Amino acid sequence: VKNLRDGTITSPRGFLAGAAAAGIKTKGGPDLGILYSEKPCVAAGRFTKNRIKAAPVQWCQDRVSSGKAQAVIINAGCANACTGEQGLKDAKAMAQAAAKKLGISVNSVLVASTGVIGKKLPVDRIASGVKKIKLSANGGHELARAIMTTDTHPKEIAVACEEYGFTVAGIAKGAGMIHPDMATMLSFLTTDARIDARLLDRLLGEAVGASLNMITVDGDTSTNDTVLILANGAGGVVKAGTKAADAFAKALFKVCTYLARSIAADGEGATRLIEVTVDGAKSLADARMAARTIVGSPLVKSAVHGRDPNWGRIIAALGRSGAEFNPKKVDLYLDKIQLMSAGEPVLFDKKTASAAMGKDEVKVRVALNGGKHSATAWGCDLSAEYVAINSEYTT
């Protein structure tokens, strides 16, 4: 599988997209978009495990269970969460507006929203906005922009597998309230692979577990976390147990990991990406728990921000993660620099360590030396800008 230059969610055959400024965001700009497949698709999704689920999440869960869909309508500026019965009606109205425009059944339209919680969806503006949207085969870029909130740039990617004749692509939005639990706040994937719903669902779950579910910006799991994949079958056949399925899994993982890393690196107020790998764990769950706890620690995040090799915070976060390990076996590395060996501090050059913490990608590796499992998690540094962004969001 290889990256497509300028790839986006409409790179796989048969997908169109477009966006418009519907006046949902108070600041203006594109805030409404549609993703549409010319053919009906096999679909799979993963949604927030937050007990409070936004109306569009509830709408999608009901639809995706059928394994079929043909379009997704997405808005930024209003999350349509904690909006009660009216919220569910509004999510349906939003689907209906798209269904009417596209001439398809309302049940083929998935819905996603992001923005302020507790505000009612402006359905009239959405209905007018839908009319303004022009769909095109290159419209993925527009759509990726329209779903942004505090993101500083769109996140999009497409990878092609020539051998088995398919492309997998995706877009995502992140920035804040990012601690995905089963999915991340708005990630959309497309593929032209011909794949059945069951296999698609399994492979999506595997890819998301090791990518989008391994990032954190602020530890706050959103009410709207949604990842959706539509497969329209316009390309090569992918069957369970074949090499094509392996290639597809690899492509999907590549797309999901790219989006996950992009979301982490573009976290609210972030100036750099932090990548934490934990290996030698007794179980995959332990490795994942440890990696994500370390990368999410406000003290580790602040230390990275200040290029301060205060590695004790990494070890303290590891210790509280809940992962099982023997403290006397732990090795710790920052980039190539060893900071701890078998649980004891190692003398290191502070200037070199500080420089490693100033890189665009700060890499931490913790070797637990107690098993065979490993996991990588991604996050970002904590800056004063994060506080500024989140002190003045709704007002």
Added chain:
Amino acid sequence: VKNLRDGTITSPRGFLAGAAAAGIKTKGGPDLGILYSEKPCVAAGRFTKNRIKAAPVQWCQDRVSSGKAQAVIINAGCANACTGEQGLKDAKAMAQAAAKKLGISVNSVLVASTGVIGKKLPVDRIASGVKKIKLSANGGHELARAIMTTDTHPKEIAVACEEYGFTVAGIAKGAGMIHPDMATMLSFLTTDARIDARLLDRLLGEAVGASLNMITVDGDTSTNDTVLILANGAGGVVKAGTKAADAFAKALFKVCTYLARSIAADGEGATRLIEVTVDGAKSLADARMAARTIVGSPLVKSAVHGRDPNWGRIIAALGRSGAEFNPKKVDLYLDKIQLMSAGEPVLFDKKTASAAMGKDEVKVRVALNGGKHSATAWGCDLSAEYVAINSEYTT
């Protein structure tokens, strides 16, 4: 039970304390102190559940299990955590220095440290510092100052129960790496009550569970969390199942709650205290989990900082807390203002709500209406100052 004016840890009969500047903190100032009881004491403690435990925590755990102690030596500026075998030797050397000065057995001396993780304890400076300490019956204030790191003021309190003839007092330090799991980073309690070790241990556990374990500053559980109580028996008798025991439990809870609230309000960079009460929960564990998750949410903390009544973040944090509840039954209040009723938004005046978020104590109440259990948790707002403090700590 009533508060004693100017009360501190030496307010109960028979306790002495003192502190000195030993040169452990790079910035200078008092950083070493001793708490001493003229009589041998019954002792109990609670320590961090972090898998990485600092050397002084290991020392204390071994000693406290005997239920006896007579002194505590405490330093700031170096946590003596992640220091391996040498760290354990150094903790013992610190206890020995105090034992020698006081003329008691080394096994009667408890040890606590706070500061940078991974740095070796400067035992020579501690030995010299110990000689400089002058113990006095009013030395609790000095001791409370000496254990501060990024705290802006000492935390101390004493409450007296005239009816049963005892006083309970305590000091604490907090500020950063505060998400106590079984205890908080350095809290010391004294009482002159005549109480057995078993009852003391049980009542300490109950008090800590509802107070010090219900605060969070940054979600990072420290490697050094320690709460110790010494009871020297110089005052009234407290036996299990008596009214005196009820009064003692009440006094202990009052002291612990005061210290817990003080730590939360003085969290690194904090400008105000946030108090979250969750009631109507199915279990105490659910109520506690929900309250502490909400008060620890970076998005909630940032919103409070900016006086932004973005209540959706409170509900999102509740949803991810793991607590069981029915989203359609949730009521939400900010101070006296209702924001949500039976899961639906309520219209409220934004200015009044914003003003409520600007108070020194911001009070949130979540009624789950699904059971009889309630819990209160305390935290603080998140400011740019938190990032500044933690970006430049070791360097």
